[in-house]
Each structure stands twice: as structure tokens, then as C-alpha cells.
Amino acid sequence: MKKLLKLALCLVLAASAAGCGNNNGAGTPTPDTSAAALTPGTYTATVTGHNAPITIEVTVTDQAIESINVVESSETAGIGTNAMEQLTDEIIANQTVNLDTITGSTITSATFISAVKDALTQAGADLNTRFNTEVAAEALNDSYDCDVLVIGGGGSGITAAVRAAQTGASVICLEKNGFIGGDTVLNAGTMVATNSRIQKEVLNETQDSSDLLYEDIMKVGLEKNDPVLVRLLADNIGECIDWLTDDLKIAYDAAATQYPDHSASRQIGVVGRSVSFLDQMQALLAQNHGQLFTDVRASKLLTDDNGAVIGALGTDATGKEVTFNAKSVVLATGSFGANQELLPKSLDGYLFYGRDSDTGDGLVMGEAVGAATINLDLVKVYAQGVEKLPTKGLAATASSTAATNGHGAIYVNSKGERVVSEVGTLSDITNATVAQEDKILYLVMDEEAYAAYLAKSVEDKLIPSEASIEDWYSVSNNGKPIIVKGEDLSALAGQMDIDAEALAATVADYNEMCAAGKDTQFDKPDPVALKEGTYVIVEQKPRFATTLGGLKANENLQIVDAEGNPIANLYGAGCVVGGANGADSMTAMMQGWANFSGYTAGTNAAKNAGK
Template sequence: MKKFTRTLLAATLVAAFGSSVALAAASGTYTGEAQGRNGAVKVAVTLTDGKITAVKVVSHKESTGIADPALERIPAAVTAEQSAAVDAVGGATLTSEAIKQAVLAALVSAGVDTKPYLKKVDDKSAASLPVKDVTSDILVIGAGNSGITAAVKAAESGAKVILIEKRPAAGGVSALNHGGLAATGTRYQREEMKETNDSPELLYKDMLRVGKNANDPVLAKMVSEHTGEVGDWLIDDLKVAYGAAWVQFPDHSAHRQISAKGNSVGWQKTMLDIFAKHGGVLMTDMRATEFITDKDGNVTGVKATGLKGQNYRFDAKSFVLASGGYGAVKSMLPERMQDVLFYGIPTETGDGFKMGTAIGADTINLEYVKTYPNGVEVQPGRSMDTTGSSTFAVRGSAIFVNTDGKRCVNENKSLGELTEATLAQKNHIMYLVMDQKAWEAYVKKAVDDHTVPDASTFEAWKSLRNNGRPVICTGELDVCAKEMGIDPEGLVQTVKDWNAAVKAGEDKAFGRTTLVEIGEGPYHIVEQKARYQTTLGGLRANADMQILRKDGKPVGNLYGAGCVVGGANGADSMTTLMNTWAIVSGYVAGESAVKNSK
């Protein structure tokens, strides 16, 4: 079993729970902290005669968008209920628990008994209340990038659109990505990027090559033929801010990768504002549970559950299922994924997939899961995405090595190739080795990309241990190698060999062309593990994004978008293509849903 070392004041809290200290009528403001998803979460708790009158999160390193509902709701709930035993916020469980544990730590520092603040909250259920009926022209289920796109596209037409999301806020797992998009065929690509050699045909070929020809050709072709139209709609019609991606990954055969300004979180805010201006309605804390069908199997409604178990029925003319994948459910994944780190959100539970299969929808490519390199295990079994920083570092002097201290791949290869190299190593791990200059660039890139809030996050990670080994080590090369579980002599020799190759102007071992000498220390070594969040398989759909039955016929009134639909990317996806798929499929699904509703 993996053993992790954490500074959560656990021993202090246990001692406090078991004490017989009477509740003191304490007054004042006290601080406490606990480990969140990305680092320490610090709170300030104000007591007045022993009553909690305010809870404030004073510092944290949690992910913008994903953690926001917990940061807002948990302090208010603790204050209202006078208890740290309030329910966690769905999709932000780690942040929720960290806030609650930090509150208890603050109470310990106040010298009061924590037991009275652990009483179970009496949350009266609304499940027995009458069902609430809601009617619209189009219902979109899931408010990630695919669902948001479908909702905006449909609302533009003048249709009455309701967008429901089971989490407390829109965003979904899409909020974790950098907002990438393949710009093939767009005005922006031609005029701003000066790329004239790209085409839908070339993008299609790239998709099948990287997808190992396991793609659904109908969906791959649909995506490649619509990127230009969708990109122009976003950039020129909706005025969503985009710029060329900071690096053009080599799995693309043309200069086509762009990114939304402010990453996906900024993109979502802009799109949701547009949705609202067109009269769209967003309903959060609303979990779809079941499709309602007529005698012919056409979808006519959706059952859902709101806050406190309140039951809802949504009736509409068209339904867009954009509920995401099932990455958080290990039992639904192939056996080979059991030891790969998850870096998504816990609400990726395949709800929509299960709803679809329950009414006879066909499936495709369930054996494929999108896997990436460059994971750092910051929680047991959970990873942070450091691909941006790692890629930036290996454009300079940094190298990847295995536990023998040997290089094992051309560091500038595609993410898919780096993933395969990671999984091929002993214990499925590589290490990123950097000199001081590369380390500074690595940290700056992570901060600039909002992967971490500031450089102190990396300092906090240096205290983390996986199986007794640090996830990051700073110091002398051989000393850090030994601490990380790398052969010290092998690593020292590899660095010498690399620098010799740089001076000779040729990497004979792996053919890397960006040759920069590893310079002065202190040296920095960061673990690099395989990670995943999204699934590549799902329900089967046609080019109009109609969900298909096992006999190939469409389910009436039902459309799909994003990761709930499988096949477009095959066995693997190019960089930016997962988000491109989400947006393009959402656009087409929204457009098709409008036509069906008339």
C-alpha cells in the first residue's frame, strides 16, 4: 500500500477529539490549514463566545473554476450549521474536506473542544415533495465545453434552452484544460498564423494516424470538416479571444493549434455570458438520472434530482447529452488503467453514458482512455497536470531519464509517444532532470498557465513522499538521484553524455534536435507518471450527433456531444483535439437539436 506523508495536523486533531476539555466560550479569530487538492488551504475562523460567526478561506492553491463552489459554499455552511460535518461539494470533494479539516485545526488552536462542532447536520430531504415540471425547446445535459457550446448555438436561434449541470457550477472537467482548438480552415489560421498548407483532409489523416485508425471515420471526418466553420463562429462572430498556442506540438502536420485567452475557465465565462444574453437558463446542482421515452423509444423527457433530493421532470422537443465521460469510475475502465493516475474530477461518473445505454444506445471504443505523460502524484492515486511546464523545460536543457538514470526517449516527441515511453519504464515512471535555469523556466510556465497559483506550490510539493520517495528533489545531482530512487552513477554519466552530445551537435541516441547543455545546479528532479482524466469511448453517434441504437437507427430527439460520445479520436488524440472534439460536436449537436425542435 502506498504511504503518503502529509502535514495535516492529523495527530493534533485526533488528540483533540479524544480530549475531555470542555467547550470554552472562546472569542477571537483563529487560523488553521489542511491539505487540499493542490496544496495547503488556510482558513480564518472567528468565534464569539464559542459560536462560529465567520469562516474565511485566506489562502489556497486550488484550481480556479473547479474549486470555486467549495470555496464559496463550505465556509457559509459551516457558519450556518455551527458544524464542520457539512456535506462536501460535488466535484470539489478534496477542497471541501480540506476546508473542513482546516476549520477544525483553527478550533484546536483556539483551545476549544472540537466535538460539539462535529455534530451531524440535519438536512431535511425534499425527495418526498411533488415533482417539479420544467419545459423548454431544448434541454442540454452537462455544462462542460461541449454542453456550453451546444447551449449557445441553440440559444442563438431563438430557441428556449435550459442547460443543467449536476455540479454547483458550470465548467466540468473542461475547466482543467488550456482551451486549445484546432484552427484548420479558419480565417485566423490563414491571416494571423500564415498557415496555407493545412486542410480538412490533412487534419483527418492526422486524426486517424494518431488515433491508430481506431477512429469512427464518420465522426473524425465531421470534426475535420467543421473546425473552420466553428473557429470562425467563435473568433469572428462571438468575439471569443484566441491566440496561437504557446507551442505547436509535433503530432500535428500543420500550424493549427490555438488557445483561448484565459484558458478554458475564461472561455467558459465568455460563452456563458453570451448564453445568458440570448435568454438561456443555467440550472446547477441538477443531476439527470433517467430518460423518459414514448412507445417508439423516442426521448420525450428527462428525470433529474436537484438540491436536497428534489425531483424534477424536464420536457423538451430536443435533448443534447453532454454529460462527460466515466474516468472517475475505475471499475468501468480497462484493467491496464488501474495504476494510472487520475487527474480529473470525481463527478466524471458516466451518468449520461448509463442513461443512454439504458434505453438501448450503442457504444464504441470502450477499451480506450486518453492517457498523458508528465503527471506528478500530489494525492494518493491523483495527479497534477504539468505537461506545459515539462514540455517547456525540454525545449531547453532538461532531459527525461528512467530509474537506471538513462535517457529513454526523444524528449521533444509527441505527448502520445512520451506516454508510451513512460508506461514502458520500470514502475511506469520517468524523471525530469533540470538545471537551475530550466527549473526557473519550468516554474514560471506553470504559474503563467495557472497550473499552480504561485511558485510556493512546488516548494510545498517537496515535502510529499510516494512510497518513501520525494516527488521533487533539489540539490546535488547524485544525492537527489539516490533520494528519488534513480541510479546515481547512471544519472551522472547520462548528464555527461548529454552535454557531450550537445557539444558535438548531434543526439545519436534519440535524434533530439533541440540541444542545450545542462548547466550549473542546484539540480531539480521531478517525477513524471502517466495520468488520465477523459475516456475516448462512449455512445455511438452519426455525423449529425444523433445518438444511435444498436441497429444503427437514431434515438428520436436525442443528440450527444463531448466525451459521452466515443469514436472520433480513436485510440488516442492529438494535442488540442479532445477540446476541439468537445466544441465541434457541441456546435453540431446544438444546430441539429434546433432543426429537430422546429
């Protein structure tokens, strides 16, 4: 919703840590007594959203919309859910369904409004004459001044804004979508915790070190990392974690899934996943007197005669150009994963599971003022994508990992051959997937493994309930299903276009190795056989969201030019800065880098502004 009233509402709610939106209404609505009376009651409507059907209940009096409640939804937490909460508040406050969609969640917004209209029609409303008042947008001021301007409200941007505001700097954070979150909202919020209090006291790890973390990151990144940035994080990530847990009081615990690409116990996750982290950080920004402007898209960095950055131009919801003057600017605009013009051609055919707003705005703005770049050809690719919508991938890594840990499950290719250890690193599994000519693996599970897959999918909110996975069985891409279930393994293989005879032989050989207690093919520890009965096969395609390259930065996270000289007053955080993760990112490093770089850039930008 491109309305200034939404921004004011979000800031007020953030200050009270209530989040944006309220399923029980927002204030007392003003009834339209001139129209025919509605039939009081609660009305139910179901529409198809971005991910699956959305069911809502709308309660009305004889003259007004009283409340809107979402009964069932699998819309993405922090994206679709935020949009529905914001629209609920605005519909009730303004007694109208003639609203714009929420930027960054267009499909969910449109379908939610459609459901409300359906319910109101059931109540007897004529929407041609009622509940159709347009809410006029308000333009921002011509200009704003601040110490630190943060462009981007994802994980790195909101972290930079909070950190700078804590120092006493006046801070403005611009977010082009209708709510904060960026790609952070899609993940579990895991980080590396080397040298932090929580690593020692919760993980009971005493053998980790900055040097060991540095070596692990460089190894997974295939030594294509910027060593300056890796050393910066390895030496200082503990300070950032302690700030989050001890100073900000954000709760972290051992990560729910511990991946094997770490040489020490150091993986932690925020309690409540990243959605909770973002809610808390937005509240903290308000508490520290920072300003958040949503629906404002920065388009150009402003420079003085010497090339120093002195602010940015942005466009508000009305289309008005607004000047933001600042002593320091932090670019935190995220990746360019949704910008086909900037992506390497090697990604053709891979599933995109990020956000359509990942358009590389900061990369373009930075290059326009002379910033150097690094690793623009490198993109973070994961395996275990499920193509529920054409070219769009669901991130089923945790679900697949749950199925393969201690259960009867194997990965095979279309030839029916087992090609990787099921409990290998994510890099191993990803590399095995992209090495296939058709770039697909298949996870073959017995009934117990499938139960684990389902349970983890619900826990991680990949699906709203175990029953809802039945929707997957109706999906077909290019004539082939994404998942099949049954007792005839050969028939299932045929449906998935897997060599049935070879698959049967592979399962038999694997089960023999399990009986012998030794995986002689991939040395998988304690292999578990696939039990006879019901089998499930689900596709595993490569997926990407986050680009690994971007603007080049120095040890202070100042953006530098081609000669390595800092561009005065310009800093970077998150995915807009390239090099920290090399050719691949170790698990817990993407969000680890986002939060750490935001913390560091916010600290240095405030210092540069005299705070």
C-alpha cells in the first residue's frame, strides 16, 4: 500500500514492538449509514494466493467492517503475512477495499483484497457504491537531513540502521517495498558464532578460533573470497553476536539443523526465525529514534564536486522525487538475483527462490559513482529446490536433510544411479546436482523418511500443514510431476522419468550395504535401508536467490574505486558487497555476513558522521 498512513502506522506499532498489522482491527471504524444495511455476521471466503489458498473470515455490523481474520494461509511469513496484516489495518481504518497492493507482495495483496470483497458481497454490500473510497496518497517532504542514510531495509540494512542509531546518530532507513525484510525474511536466521559468549556457554565449544573459521570459509568459497572481508568477519563476528544477544537481548540458540561444513560447533539460529529478528530490529530502530520510510526507492547517489557521497535521491509512493542529505550513506540493497540482465548466463534453467525485488539497485548506483566490483559471475546455488510454480523454487533443504538423517532415503539421478552421500555437505549435494546433464536429482524416501520430511516442512513453514502437501501432487512441469507416492517403485520411477530397472538395482545394492553396515560407495556413516511399503520420490533442482558478487569494499566496509581508494562517505553491507563468500557460502554465512556487515558498516558510518 503506497500510502504515508501505513508508514506512520508501522512506526507506531514498531515502537510498541507489536509489528505491523492487527487481525482484530485497528480502531473504531466510521460506518457508512447512507448505504443499505449489511446483514451482520461473519463471512468466509477462500481465494488462491501466491503459494496456496487463503481463507479469511470477515465480520461486519449492519454498517461497517468490524474485523478480518486469516483462518488459513501458507503465504510467506514476513512477506505475504505482513501484506495481509497491513491491508487488514487499512481496510478497517478506512472502511474501503479500494486500496493499492503492498509493494513487494503484489499477488498476495491482490488475492487478499479479492477475498475481502467476496465476503462483503456475501454480506450484501454493493461494492460499486460502498467500501470503494480511494485513500489519497501523501507525498513526503522535498528533502530530509540525517547523519546516516541506510538504503535498504533487509537484514543488513536494518542492522546497520539500528547500530548507527544506537550511537546517537540521526538515521533514516529507506525501503522500496511496503515492509522491511529483504531476502532475510526467507531464511531461518542462522549465523556463525565463533568467539562469542553463546558459543562457549550454549554450544560448549572451546576449540574453535578465528583462524579455523577463516580456513573453513575460504575452503567452501573455493578460495575465490576477498581475504580482507573474510578476515574481518572471522576476527570480529563474536563481538557482533554478543551485541545481538547481550546488548539487544535478541534470543539465539543452537541452530535447529547443524550442517557438516564447519570444523567446529558454531552454528546458531535466532529464536522465532528471521521474521522475529526483523520485528525486533524494527522496534529497536524506532526506540532509538531512527526513521523508517517504506515505499521509497532510492535511484541515485548524490556527490559533491570532489566525488564524495552526500546523500541520495529517492522516489516516494506518489512518484515525487525526494532528496535525502546525509553525512554517511550505507548501501544495503541486497542482491541482483531477479535482474536477468545482470545475471550470468550459466544460471539458465535454475530455479529462483528469492524475491522479485532483488534487482541490484545498489550495484547500479555504486557503479555510477565509480565503485569497483568483484565476483559478479558468482551466485549462491543450493540444491533441493522443488518447482511448485514454473521457474520458482521452494527451498526444501532442511526437509530433505531431515529425511536423509537416520532414515531410509537416497539421492539418485535420472539414470537411477546414486551419485552422492546423502549426509554430505550442502556443497557436495549441490555440486552433484548441477553435474547432471538435466541438473536434477531425486530424493527417494521410504515412509519413515517421508514422515520426517513432512514434519520438518511444517516446522520450517515450507507448508502450513502436513495435509497441504497434497497440493504438490497436482503440480506438473513439462508433463512431469514434482512428487509421486505409491508402493510400486518401478511405476513411480516411470512417472518421474527415472530409469526404473536401474533404480531398483540401486535400491537393492544400497540396502545390501546397509545390512552389511558399510556404505562402500560413498562411505555414508550408519546407513539406513529403505523399507518396503510406501515410497515417495520428490525432485531436487538447483535453486538460487542470492548473488555472491557485488561492490568491492575495504576492511572498514567503505566502498572503493578501481584503484582501491575509498569513495568518501559511502559504505556497504550485505549482498551488495561482493567477495565475503567467494564461489560458495558456508551454511550460516549468508545471514552471518548480512548481520555482521550491517553491524560493522553502521558502526563505521556513524563514526564517519562524527558519532
